[in-house]
Amino acid sequence: MYRTHNCGELRKSQIGQTVKLAGWVDTIRDHGGVVFIDLRDHFGTTQAVMHDQTLVKGLGRESVVSVEGRLRQRSSDTVNPKIGTGEVELEASSLSVLGQATKTLPFEIGDSTQTREDVRLKYRYLDLRNPAVHQNIMLRSEITRFLRGKMEELGFVEIHTPILTTSSPEGARDYLVPSRKHHGMFYALPQAPQQFKQLLMTAGFDRYYQIAPCFRDEDARADRSPGEFYQLDFEMAFATQEDVFAVVESVLFQTFTAFSDKKVSPAPFRRIPYAESMLKYGTDKPDLRNPLVIEDLTGFFADVDFAPFRNKPVRGIVAPHCAASPKSFFEKMLAFATNEIGMQGLGYISVLAGMELKGPIVKFLSPEKQKELIEQLGLKEDDTLFFVCDMPKLVDKLAGQIRAELGKRLGLTDEKAFELCFVTDYPMYGENEETGAIEFTHNPFSMPQGELEALETQDPLNIKAYQYDIVCNGVELSSGAVRNHRPDIMLKAFEIAGYTKDDIETQFSALFNAFHYGAPPHAGMAPGLDRIVMLIAEQESIREVVAFPMNSNAQDLLMGAPGAVTEQQLREAHIKIR
Numbered sequence: 001m002y003r004t005h006n007c008g009e010l011r012k013s014q015i016g017q018t019v020k021l022a023g024w025v026d027t028i029r030d031h032g033g034v035v036f037i038d039l040r041d042h043f044g045t046t047q048a049v050m051h052d053q054t055l056v057k058g059l060g061r062e063s064v065v066s067v068e069g070r071l072r073q074r075s076s077d078t079v080n081p082k083i084g085t086g087e088v089e090l091e092a093s094s095l096s097v098l099g100q101a102t103k104t105l106p107f108e109i110g111d112s113t114q115t116r117e118d119v120r121l122k123y124r125y126l127d128l129r130n131p132a133v134h135q136n137i138m139l140r141s142e143i144t145r146f147l148r149g150k151m152e153e154l155g156f157v158e159i160h161t162p163i164l165t166t167s168s169p170e171g172a173r174d175y176l177v178p179s180r181k182h183h184g185m186f187y188a189l190p191q192a193p194q195q196f197k198q199l200l201m202t203a204g205f206d207r208y209y210q211i212a213p214c215f216r217d218e219d220a221r222a223d224r225s226p227g228e229f230y231q232l233d234f235e236m237a238f239a240t241q242e243d244v245f246a247v248v249e250s251v252l253f254q255t256f257t258a259f260s261d262k263k264v265s266p267a268p269f270r271r272i273p274y275a276e277s278m279l280k281y282g283t284d285k286p287d288l289r290n291p292l293v294i295e296d297l298t299g300f301f302a303d304v305d306f307a308p309f310r311n312k313p314v315r316g317i318v319a320p321h322c323a324a325s326p327k328s329f330f331e332k333m334l335a336f337a338t339n340e341i342g343m344q345g346l347g348y349i350s351v352l353a354g355m356e357l358k359g360p361i362v363k364f365l366s367p368e369k370q371k372e373l374i375e376q377l378g379l380k381e382d383d384t385l386f387f388v389c390d391m392p393k394l395v396d397k398l399a400g401q402i403r404a405e406l407g408k409r410l411g412l413t414d415e416k417a418f419e420l421c422f423v424t425d426y427p428m429y430g431e432n433e434e435t436g437a438i439e440f441t442h443n444p445f446s447m448p449q450g451e452l453e454a455l456e457t458q459d460p461l462n463i464k465a466y467q468y469d470i471v472c473n474g475v476e477l478s479s480g481a482v483r484n485h486r487p488d489i490m491l492k493a494f495e496i497a498g499y500t501k502d503d504i505e506t507q508f509s510a511l512f513n514a515f516h517y518g519a520p521p522h523a524g525m526a527p528g529l530d531r532i533v534m535l536i537a538e539q540e541s542i543r544e545v546v547a548f549p550m551n552s553n554a555q556d557l558l559m560g561a562p563g564a565v566t567e568q569q570l571r572e573a574h575i576k577i578r
Helices: 109-114 117-122 131-153 194-202 241-259 274-281 327-340 367-377 392-409 451-457 487-496 501-507 509-515 529-536 567-572
Strands: 018-030 035-040 045-050 064-073 088-099 176-178 186-188 207-216 227-237 270-273 294-296 314-319 347-351 384-389 420-424 429-431 438-440 467-472 475-482 522-525
Touching: 018 045, 018 088, 035 064, 109 131, 131 207, 131 227, 131 241, 131 529, 194 207, 194 227, 194 509, 194 522, 227 241, 227 529, 241 420, 241 467, 241 475, 241 522, 241 529, 270 274, 274 294, 274 392, 274 420, 294 392, 314 392, 327 392, 384 392, 451 487, 467 529, 475 529, 487 501, 487 509, 501 509
Parallel strands: 045 088, 270 420
Antiparallel strands: 018 035, 018 064, 035 045, 064 088, 176 186, 207 227, 227 522, 294 314, 314 384, 347 384, 420 467, 429 438, 467 475, 475 522
């Protein structure tokens, strides 16, 4: 027997018992004839005391040992209140080495998060021994179990869908897998179980879910892993958009409240149309912890003779209690605007005592226009109004970045809250900036609002879809949609985006054919598990909540992937490297 107890469970009630522990040697401290070892395992840390120094002769830190002895109470001056076992220690009578650590550690285990990421990922098994990193993975496990339980309570059935499937245009590059048996043919790893879950609805299942692995060959971001990620994928038959929202509100509210002490926005979550979100927040991923709102001042400046704002959209952001800020504050905001996000400048007007407006732009405003501006925006003393003006395709994004920076610099963003909202009514189509062609802006399998009539009678750029995102603290957790389940609508929707009937029958044959045998209206969503855990764990990078992540360059430094394969393997897959 290696152990009778784990390293996190011993307490004062067990003093006097003979116990056996096993784990990693975290620290060794020689106090002149008495050696103290902190023994660490998955569950915690226990201090062992050894009067026989020969027991630890040649023993290195991070070696794996089994220690037996009698449990005793620590002296009052050595009690460690920071750990559960801090009132007791093991007086060791024997020690067996189970796994000797023979190499020099590449970093201190307890300080691994301060090490360069490439070194951490190369020695990820050591990084994961750090209790803080270890806890992130345990938290992920607990959240996953909780999510499964909530979905089961709501009547969803867990069904696994294939990993080897066919390539289809779903927004990102596919990972391709060559077929050995079928010369010149390829499988693709699924970007999402999109078509399979719709086929499950067509097959008569009412509520499906799974913790689905998804594979996309796209660049990494702080909130996006390259290559592989997981999502709580679900679909519902005979469901409307609001039915989906009710499931998401129930599951996510309970999840965030169960695993965090932060305030969570209660259901119903705010519904913000896409156009409104872009105007008021400068993004379709609004961080509602920041109370600042962007105002459209284009109309206000239409009759103002100020050349930089002439014939361009103008946005304004009112920052409260900002006018009294030091000059350096405004200089730093200007530097952010010009150096970091590429603006030409950052104009502003401050409201002084007696509601006097001050700033370079004020001289272009008549007393009547100044009064109008104060009333329109509800300006108060000590407010500062910042202006953003640029081309139509840039102005909202720039205003959103200024809003976020102001919220951070002024301390307005509530760091003790999770603010969730739905962004709705996405445009069905957009215009390709390079070619001018009409293309899908979101999920191509979504139902257009107005269905076939809208496709046949409206300008494609004016058509909205039953598409929606769930956003938390400025992070997109998921996209979803009411699905297009009618072949006639599917044909017309894809035709507008430049697809022929042959294209559809070739690229989406299973789904298109299935819809001809009677498909129910259905809808779904897929909140990202990695991002949920990242937010709850309060981590800046998604890689901190993935056991074995790739680096930002899509490399697995631990296993050496991607890597070369043998000529024989290439021949079996009918591949020749150019």
